[in-house]
Amino acid sequence: MDKKILEISDLKKKYNSKFCLDVNNLYAEKGKILTIIGPNGSGKSTLIRLINLLERPDEGKIYFNSHEITNGEVSQTEVRKKMAVVFQEPLLFNTSVYTNIIMGLRIRKIKLSGIKDRIDYFTGKLKITDLLNRSTKNLSGGEKQRVSLARALVLDPELLLLDEPLANIDQSSRESLREDLFGVLRGYGKSVVYVTHDRNEAMMLADNIAVMDRGKILQFAGKEEIFRKPVNEFIARFVGVETLVDGVILERKGNVCKVGVTARKSNIEVSVVSQERRGTRVTLAIRPEDVILYSTEISSKESSAMNLFKGKITEIRDIGIFKRIEIDCGFPLSSFVTQNSVNRLKLALGKEITAAVKASSIHMFKR
């Protein structure tokens, strides 16, 4: 049996005056969550509408359960009945919450008697059981989106498409809705495509991630790989890499490369685990949580695969539970540490410090 519920090949669609959606290869696996992540205007919503056959592609094919659905031979309505979409806006009907929730069931002529448990389960999980008899007019934005989500979930679709369901919700109710929704999706076991511009949402939820920008898929891989091995600067920034420095591979011994980085005063050599060839021009990506700070001198002999950078602290900034420390070690390097570490290491502006980064923690991609 094919593991892919949805497969897209060479799909093209002009979606505004500037950009054209151009997706060569993207698929969603059965029972897994694919998140499509990218900034606003990257074509994510267009892609969702194409999958749901609400728009026609200019070129290319979409397969659902290995059957092509874009050739005009299959009934659009029948295809849509196997999916469910939740859009950015709740788009409710002007009637009671309950009638909204069962709207899709009515349309699909699914008997309510057999699925009472399902309705109870999802309305319970989304905490809207008390609202069922209310009119949708007087609900808050968050409550409306809960209703919209329930309306899609009770359909038990083969493929659930969520198009930034949390993007339009105000901050205060977003947190709790996210918690409840993700609670549902984690134990869901169904195929989901989740579109978002929020990398935290993507990281929390995804099995696989596709990063989009300007209509194109920049990288499509498992969550870990996107997180650890972004293929370019855009994705690196997107997944939270703070330090990006350019360099050239000077030599390779085994699977460790020595990369020469042009720093302000002198050249710095950085060890990176990689199989790239000598002479390749690369960009190094260092995640702030992989940078460990020491206030005392430590020996670089401690580990051959450990890079040590000396420098002065140029900035200390609060970013929630962590402090972001910026060190000038020829190039700017940032590190996340806890308040506890700040106290223990007596970190302060201008203090000389040693930063350690494992060679295996540094990722690099070609320039």
Place this chain on the structure above:
Amino acid sequence: MEIIWQGIKQAIILIFTGNREVYEILFLTLRVSGSAVFFSILLGIPVGVLVGLNKFPLKKFIIAVINTGMGLPPVAAGLIVTLFIWRSGMLGFLKLMYTPTAMVIAQVLIASPIIAGITLAAVQQIDPKLRQQVLSLGANRFQVYWILIREARLPALAAVMAGFGGIISEVGAVIMVGGNIKGETRVLTTATVQMVRMGNFDMAIALVVILLAITFGVNFLLTLVQQKEGIGWIRRF
């Protein structure tokens, strides 16, 4: 002033003593305008929905025609119908001239563009995204129309009120195609004209009071329905 009070008193007497002529006129009026509204809804709402929700060539032209129809003077409607059903007209063989059926046809011609026009505007007001949502729930074409017209039910009811108001109060068309024949095609408006001409003001006032009462009653009922939360969403479709 005296004559008005006298008239209202007379009207009340006429209404509550069961004056046969008054009741005949009342029932015929309700029958004619009721049927006309019924057929106008049947015609106007689907036309409004189809034109409002679909893209097709000449759409703007069709909308302009409907909008013109909304302001169609009753005498014009009467004349058009007369030309068709006149003895030598295209439908002359049906012998509809001076019958209640002819009056219904003329009134449908007046009310259906009003209902179509308001419905059209109402469904165009609906967020296009809501339509996509309905489609993505798996709705076929018919279900989409049905759900969206129910979403626009409040303005649609206003359309029905406007249509009803337009025809129950008009006199030009019904007098032309109906002929105001006593006991056969005489309705409240034409009877009022007749009574005024004859100087029978008591009767005229009585008829107008009844006319106003009906108009108020029907609109009051529809308003109640319109203003009630969530009504109109019948569970089945």
